[in-house]
Amino acid sequence: MSRFLPFFSVFVVIFSGCSLLNIFQGNFDHNEWELEKIVIENKEYKGLREMKNKALEMLSVKDSGDISFDALDAKEEQQEKKSGLKGEKFDDESFAPYEGQTPISVSELQELAQNDDISTWSFDPAQNKIYGVAGCNHYSADYTWRDADNIEIYGVNVTRKLCTPFVVMNFEMRFSRLLKGVFFVEKKGKNAMILRNKDVMIYLKNK
Structure with a gap:
């Protein structure tokens, strides 16, 4: 009986690791988020x-x-x-x-x-897509998980409508320009998380 314990232990470790990875990869508490703000060079830029x-x-x-x-x-x-x-x-x-x-x-x-809109961020784990509206334009991107903590975002597309006031367009331009690369994903309980790399921190919270 004891000779099977090492194999069983390895199986448990591998299974647990895969389970944790699968839980984190796309199986959040929810997939609909509010884009609260971004931080660039220690300066905060607010969402809508x-x-x-x-x-x-x-x-x-x-x-x-x-x-x-x-x-x-x-x-x-x-x-x-x-x-x-x-x-x-x-x-x-x-x-x-x-x-x-x-x-x-x-x-x-x-x-x-008078604007009641919010900046949005949604995951589509079936298609490995991110999409939403940062200001007045729709954006989308592809993503893949590098590991349990790091997500790569690429193939960013943004529609080209002119946003007003100018501060909305400014936020959108900053956000879309930096929405690419590998991000460390830091969960803040069930209702918030931060995606961050050397260029930007993206704050998301439950809508």
Whole structure:
């Protein structure tokens, strides 16, 4: 009887390892996620839901009278300031304009505040596909598992509709540009996980 124990132990180890791998590869608690934010070089860029919350916060501050938005209607002042808020700098990189872009306006903040969409991320384990909407465009990609912890994403495709306000397009461009390569997958309980490599950290949470 004892001579069969080593073989049985090896079988258990192999079976357990395969089971753990299969459980992690595509068998999450759910396959529908919200793309919460991305982090690039220690700077956070928010997805649609958090952009809306930030816009509501900024508009609330405006209504309180603590910050004046009068400068948003004057091009010369827009060009002189990094932020559209008088006397303020951006405390959120999601709203920082690219070079050549004018600061976000009140009307753009209001547009964000009225947007109930969220940035999405879905797994299709049957097709080994990832798909979703980051801003206003649909994206898709193929994926394979390198091992139980590392996923490779490739073959990224994005539709080409113009997103407004510009901060939505900026987020989408950053996200799609870095959605490729091998990512370490770190699960945060049942409701959140992070995909990360040297270029970007992608935060996902339960929708």
